[in-house]
Amino acid sequence: MAEVHKDTSAEHTTEDECYDHRKEQRQLIMARREEKGLQKPSKNLDTKKRKGRGPTKSLGKHTLMTLDYDDLGQPCGKWRQKYAMQVGICMHKLSILHSWKEVPETLKKMIWEDTMNQFNIPNDEAKKDLFLSAVAQRFRDFKAKLVSGWITKRRKVGGTKKKKIYDEGATPYSEASQGTSFEDPSKLPYQIWRHITVEEWYAFVKQKTTPEAIAYGSKNSANAKARKHYHHLGAQSYGQARESWMYNHYPTIASTTTLGTSSTTTVAQRQPDRALDWWCSMHGVDAKGQRVIPDPATKADS
Structure with missing residues (x-):
């Protein structure tokens, strides 16, 4: 008996077309979902922004602050x-x-x-x-x-x-x-x-x-x-600079305490002081790490 060869090329073509069609449909659906997913948050963000905007005449209207x-x-x-x-x-x-x-x-x-x-x-x-x-x-x-x-x-x-x-x-x-x-x-x-x-x-x-x-x-x-000497604080406040001064060449204050009735003890303490803050602000630091007041006459011309 002679063998019958069935032509399946048309069937393959139809299957490929269906596969491509389904693939395009899935891609289209995913694209729409992504588009909706992107649009939805942006809408919420816009709504929040509109609620938060408007004239603000001072600070701290929505935050509890204690100085x-x-x-x-x-x-x-x-x-x-x-x-x-x-x-x-x-x-x-x-x-x-x-x-x-x-x-x-x-x-x-x-x-x-x-x-x-x-x-x-x-x-x-x-x-x-x-x-x-x-x-x-x-x-x-x-x-x-x-x-x-x-x-x-x-x-x-x-x-x-x-x-x-x-x-x-x-x-x-x-x-x-x-x-x-x-x-x-x-x-x-x-x-x-x-x-x-x-x-x-x-x-x-x-x-x-x-x-x-x-x-x-x-x-x-x-x-x-006519002013010759300037402070070296930069944009810092005294409070901010003091934090580093306390650990680096901040002057000590000698305090005297009495123990009992006859003996006294002098103790060097580092504690905040307005005069010492000013002293530190007017002094720079030389190559040896010591605080000095720069002399404008010896400053190199730039």
């Missing part, structure tokens, strides 16, 4: 940097046309009570004075920067790496706006800091270009140039 103080009564601990940011926020609430003495007492009271509530600070007069003193110093430094950078032009106006002035949804006094100001030489201060109005800026220029103001500024500039 700590060291043995010298200075802010320290976890929330010290947030506290420093709050000082800057409060400074921006003041008009540059005022001196610190001219700032209304009601405004000073308001910014202190706001800070006190945010950082759970006891209503202590010493802590209040410390806070207002920090705001006053920041306020004076800011106005001096405006004068030297844009009026007398003794200081070269330069930028920082953070070119974004205000984050989206931030107000001039919000946390998002702090530390992001960018000194663009082609812009005037009211174009950089939103809390300064055009009218305030030109009134400030007029205020600082009177003969009395020019003479006062020249005197202060001459005094600054």
Whole structure:
């Protein structure tokens, strides 16, 4: 009997086509699932962002913060940097046309009570004075920067790496706006800091270009140039620097204790002291690791 050869090529072709079709269907279904999986979280993120955005006029609205103080009564601990940011926020609430003495007492009271509530600070007069003193110093430094950078032009106006002035949804006094100001030489201060109005800026220029103001500024500039020694803290606070000083050449204080009625013992102790903090800040460290005050006359020309 002759063998019958069945042509199976058509069947193979049909099976391959079905396999390819099923493969394409699976890929399409997986792609749709991945697309849905990617879209769903992004939708939730957008919703969360919309809920969290809006004007924020101060720090710590959603976080419980308790500011700590060291043995010298200075802010320290976890929330010290947030506290420093709050000082800057409060400074921006003041008009540059005022001196610190001219700032209304009601405004000073308001910014202190706001800070006190945010950082759970006891209503202590010493802590209040410390806070207002920090705001006053920041306020004076800011106005001096405006004068030297844009009026007398003794200081070269330069930028920082953070070119974004205000984050989206931030107000001039919000946390998002702090530390992001960018000194663009082609812009005037009211174009950089939103809390300064055009009218305030030109009134400030007029205020600082009177003969009395020019003479006062020249005197202060001459005094600054005559200064020979500077502190070596950099961007650190005394509290931050003290942590390293305590382990490296921090001076000791001799304390005397009485044992019984006739004997006394002198013990050298390392403990925080304002005078010693200043001493350390004014001293550099030489090649031998010893603290010395650098002599400007021996400084090599760069």
